[in-house]
Amino acid sequence: IIKVEEDVEEHDDFRWMTLGQIKELMRYDNMVNMDTRTVLSGLKISDYLSLADDTSRLSVFGKDLLLSSVTNHCHSTISEHLSWLSSLKSRYDLKVHPFPLRKMTDWRVLAGEISREDGKYFKVVGVKVTISNREVSSWCQPLIQPMQQGICAFIIKKINGVYHFMVQAKLECGNFDVMELAPTVQCLTGNIPSSRSARPPFLDLVLESSGSQVLYDTLQSEEGGRFYHEQNRNMLVEVDDSFPLELPERYRWMTLGQIYQFLRFNNYLNIQSRSLIAALNYLS
Template sequence: MPEPSANAIARWLARCREHSGLVVEHIPFSQCLEWSFVDGVLQHSTGRFFSVVGLHCDDGPPHLKGLALPIIDQPEIGILGFVVRRGKAGWEWLLQAKTEPGNIGGTQIGPSVQATQSNYLRVHGGRPTEMIELFTDGAGMGRRIADVEQSEQGDRFLGKYNRNMVVEVPPQFKAPVQDAWQWFQAGEVRQALAQDFMFNTDARSVLCCADWTLLCDADGAGPFAVWRHQGGFGEQLLQSFEVSLPASGHAAAVAKLIEVRETCALQVSAVPLQALPGWQCNDWAIECEQPRTDPVVRPFRVHSADREVRHWCQPLLTNRAEGRAVLVCTRRDGVLQFLLHPSVEPGFTERAQFGPSLLTGLGHANPDALVAAIDACGARAHLSVRQSDEGGRFKDSVARYEIVELPTEAAEQLGNSGAWVTLSALRAMSSERSLLSNELRSCISLLLHWA
């Protein structure tokens, strides 16, 4: 059987982008009529959706202590859910072409349902959220395969979580007739995971938390099994996936993360945006006084023909520099293992989660030895994908996500500040709440290209 391609998904997405009619215009706060500053907080007139607040790190690791930044406060738990079904050729996924103002290209692939609580409760007064009942009404509407709360980015969201869900529906299920939803085979999804600006961060998060068997072909051999006896990186992934959980590094990694959470001295306090140290507020932006420091909060007017509400205004956190997230791997004791970094971030309610081996951006620090090893000539980049980070809240926030293999001897020089785990451990941790950060889940989604 020929290898599935992502061409059909790309053609469909291009058509949806053309039809979205997305227009995003930077405006002053004084024209963003439903948003205002109240007691130092930028908030919507309803008090719903989200707010932008000022945060100061009073104590914490050296790279965080004294840090001040604007951060999104959105305490509602959203729903990110994929609908799947069994087709004649194997599993099929219902993809949504989701238009968001901050996305590169405007429209990217999201989960079948991607909605904040304010949206699916129709606080905006717009159209109902399609298929929301599959994820809110419980038994009888479909078989729930995955349901786990996971965090948003802890450096730009304050305690924000979403339910990452997958629901299987019977063949007779009637999907929305709009062009914004379309069924694709698992193989097509796998191939599209390797393309820039194709899947949004929410879709990648749910794919990481799903049963990876749903991305396999119809033969039922299991994730990565197609690479057995084929050699190369694919077979290394299979061997790492098949390591038994007791030997996978899972328990030691979780213990290390718990220790970081218990010993970290992170303390944060709220500060009015207009009094945020080192930042300035004017009618056009909230920005750091140090040039080129991201994010910058700017207000925008948005028009989109394919959203529940076609016209609205909102603030977005904008970036000027491209970020980088790298998941490092190497062979240890004959098995491919991945380096996880315990990342302390001011927006995590549990203080720390495992992030990628390397992550750039405000409030992140990376050892010089790690950066040098990743960029050395002996390192091998197996996959590199650029993606927009949360286009509903961030604009022009682009990061390059990479899987980089280091020579064993180079990896041994990095010390023991992180945790080395197998792919089987990553799979187990992805089904648990708040162990893996949003950026790490996006990195893991790249590995599913080989599933």
Template sequence: MNDRNQVIRYILESWASEENPWNTTDELLQWIERTRQETTVSIRKIPYAYDGYWHYDKNELGIVNDQRSYFSVKGIRQKDDTGVKEQPIIVQDGIGYLGILAKIIDGRMYFLMQAKIEPGNINHCQLSPTIQATRSNFTRKHGGKEPAFYQYFVKRQNCITIADQIQSEQSSRFLGKRNRNMILLAHDDVEVPSTHRWMTLGQIKKLMQYDNIVNMDTRTVISCIPFVFSELDEETLSAVRKLFHEEAFFRSFLEHSSGDAIRKIYGKMNDIKMTGNFERELIDLHALKDWSYDGSAYASEQGNFRIVFCDIEIEGREVRCWSQPLLETVGKSEFGLPYQIGKDGIMRFLVQTKCEIGCFDRVEIAPGIQKEPLDERITDPVDKLFFEKLERKEDIRFRGLFSEEGGRFYHEENWNTIMEFKEGELEELPDGYFWADFRTLNTLIQFNNCLNIQLRNLISLLNI
């Protein structure tokens, strides 16, 4: 099958369905829970020590391991028109794979997902992509096994590439870290190990309604599906329209032209990249102002996170036992995607340009609400309206807790909310905010380093 329009129709029909002859959604939940219970997992915080495999190296500006692999934690200093900011930052060279294998079976598209345990996951086991591998994993620097399904994504033989983009991770924690987000449609039979299960996109979306079940990597890959490249004929369009429960979302999804919004957003992003003072440099971790060892972690009273060390044992991993630093948050962040249905009957979403210390290209497009634990909650009319409605529990269409990257963060979970702003509630947008329909956002996702991880993850929560 090489007809992209037909592939997109299969994806939409999979999104609208939870029918699965192998696993009901409840059985998938039970499988994830059973994996958690049956897998030996031990994660223990240990004293902050530099005499083992991980250690401080002044020449390297921070915490590294003996092989200089995986990642390092260094200091970073940024100077711009708002002042000087310093903090630790994860430096992880090399682009990893986040890939989902799909297959059409008996006329329906299914996605091959795995129940994967990560050391920092708050509940250990979460639904992950078919493959989730750093460069150190797939080059086997640690001496472990080759990741399952790796060859599919390297060779891409007898497969159709549905999505293939290099996307960013959390720019407040990582320095320019990126992963290759891929979805491949396999033609050949696929041997499925006990760690993996086939499921519809609708089942994945249903599992997103449960706190901390679907991991960050699954959500970002799902958000990259390129609906915008389809040009459905009238017959297909009519059939697809019946899958949508809300006409305003359908029109936002497939009908509306996105050119004007894209020009405005790119204009603002380019202005930010070209104007103002901006300097950024890596510095010695131990030279950071207001950061120090407090007896259990490397921390600061002004920091949204702290660095802890952990001894880890996970059964079934390429390497079973190891120790490593993890970033532990000091609270829950609040990520919100407001939307509005205009007089023209089209649903549009509120986004903003946002600069973060680790941004690959200085600025990305973020959700309308992106607040870390210690951030000031209300700084403009958008914040004010969102948090007032949140307090009143008004017009909340979705709200759930989701974990962040369990391989580098310790028990970090954040609130993700989709909320309706009624027309007229927000009289004027502050500078740097934009209304954009789904087609606009889906277009921008097809370009590297444009939409940040928080916005992509919120987009993945949208349902037809």
């Protein structure tokens, strides 16, 4: 994020917007792209506003988020979170290496696409792109097309009056450092097991939430230069005091301020977490 003092020449495809306007647009499906959401996730309201300032324009939820971003009254310390994450990483040895496509028995090469025989997960499609407002007007490239929609959701809970986010340590094959901090729920929704015990933890709670529990619920697109029409349902769900503090081993309660501390360093929070953090609206 670069702050400029001088006038900047405008172009037809560019427009000045306030941060509030961009966050308002995030309430609508697929309006703000993934790169913008990622960049804005690093903007902390506590860098510009404190609890001692005039917060009358903030909503009640916004004031609670501000408190969560500045408070020292945390369920666990940053040192405890780092120790927890390091301990989990030490248990896994992630090895990823190239494998010839011709040896993949569950995949098939068809005209214009490479896909799984069972139709699950995703396929790779070849596309020709023609566009008028880019440096190059036409090109060909592969894109990854998902076969089902995903869901990304944070569960939040007030602990001693302070909002905490339930963060998941998630192992994915493309991670730089084995595990990254992910939303409480991050999964595909097209192949949910019929048995509740086989489903991802907390998925049913999120899907069955309603009314005032649901603080945010929109569809957000993924990076359009690599993925074809991929969108995930982004949600923020609040639970009450009856929800237990004790969590499964791969989950932790973190304040918003602690999440922002992890955002300062490379490869801690994954893209899905950053997208949800960017959508937090303090005004309404």
